[in-house]
Amino acid sequence: MPHPLAPQLPATDDANALAAGVWPEGAERRDGALVVGGAILPAVAAEHGTPFLLVDEGLVRARARRIRAAFEAAFAVSGADVYYAGKALLTADVARWMREEGLRLDVCTGGELALALAAGLEPARLGFHGNNKGLLEIEQGVAAGVGTFVLDSEVEVERVAEAAARAGRVQRVRLRISVGVHASTHEFLATSHEDQKFGVPIAEAPALAARIRELPSLELVGLHTHIGSQIFDHEGFAESARRLLALHAELGEAAGAPLPELNLGGGFGIAYTAADSPEPIEAIADRLAASVHERCAELGIPVPRIAIEPGRWIVGPAGVTAYTVGTIKPVQLDEGVRTYVSVDGGMGDNARPALYGAQYSARIASRVSEAEAALVRVAGRHCESGDIVVDAEWLPADVAPGDLLAVAATGAYCHSLASNYNLAPRPPVLAVRDGVVRTLVRRETIDDLLARDTGLGRVAPTAGEDHE
Structure with missing residues (x-):
């Protein structure tokens, strides 16, 4: 039965499964780890940090060819x-x-x-x-x-x-x-x-x-x-x-x-x-x-x-965003328990849920679990109550800090709409082709953000000093 806190979300017996048509074609698990385009996501996270947007170049190209062929034939x-x-x-x-x-x-x-x-x-x-x-x-x-x-x-x-x-x-x-x-x-x-x-x-x-x-x-x-x-x-x-x-x-x-x-x-x-x-x-x-x-x-x-x-049709399904889980917070409500799983990104790298209630799917990317499925809400790290990454999803009940969490279908309008809210640097855009990962857009740094603030290049006046 669906959970009363998320009646629109069908119940599941497997919170590890990757829904066909949602996750990139060819996505699979190897020894529990999520693999996209031949790239093992925990290994990508170890090298590049989180969050990051990974785009399967081969899938983008294939979808570009497919839609062009469809309309040229029609x-x-x-x-x-x-x-x-x-x-x-x-x-x-x-x-x-x-x-x-x-x-x-x-x-x-x-x-x-x-x-x-x-x-x-x-x-x-x-x-x-x-x-x-x-x-x-x-x-x-x-x-x-x-x-x-x-x-x-x-x-x-x-x-x-x-x-x-x-x-x-x-x-x-x-x-x-x-x-x-x-x-x-x-x-x-x-x-x-x-x-x-x-x-x-x-x-x-x-x-x-x-x-x-x-x-x-x-x-x-x-x-x-x-x-x-x-x-x-x-x-x-x-x-x-x-x-x-x-x-x-x-x-x-x-x-x-x-x-x-x-x-x-x-x-x-x-x-x-x-x-x-x-x-x-x-x-x-x-x-x-x-x-x-x-x-x-x-x-x-x-x-x-x-x-x-x-635009979206070509690149959206080819993108996956990976985050690291930070805090887990069960909240008791009249209808049941909603577990907030907070990650190290959010509306700064995916504004669509906050803008118009966009829905996404998420899975633990670093392991599989035999724990029963639990209803969670994946939340971001920004100081807004509306900073929600995934409104309702089934994840293993033993989801824990340090887990790598992947969100599917983020290739379109996530990097494009990204912001520096709360002075959070924007994550990198990575591409994978035949298992080889390279950087398309590097991760923004704190130094990048500070470099644009001209006030940091001036000496602040002391108390009582003339401000002219």
């Missing part, structure tokens, strides 16, 4: 482009993996753009997103030769046009549309309903498209939408595409020629717990393609070249 006639959404996890190595696997890259800040360019990515294969791109960011993107800007507002139409005119080039652009589809996800993850900051309403799009076409420094190549994140099936994507295609057809008719491209965004979900069951990406691609082809036939227009922007 849209074989019109063609398809896959942009990796860099916001999920972006390092120089990750950017190069995407390039080598035939993907393009989507960036949304000057920092992401700078990293992509420094990593050697071709500017023409970049897309630049964002609802409030800075003037300098726009200038830098245009000057670098970014392939496509996604315009998010009337203001950005003028700003990008002016920057392109000054640079003496014609900038390819897409217009982001709020199609009004409410994705079946958390409110903060749904990004295409009416009351939010992204895109322009369908009703306003024709006038904006006409304005873009008036500007000689801009080329409108298509529309764009994104309905949210952590979406498990094709239905929301299909309905979004149907609405967007009607506008696509209208704009093509107004111009006397069809728009060549249509970007349907990303948001494909992954399994964070055994209760999650996302539709296979091949099925989503095929069913979405069927809807797009049917709608284009109804409208009497050619199927445009399709673009998608997955």
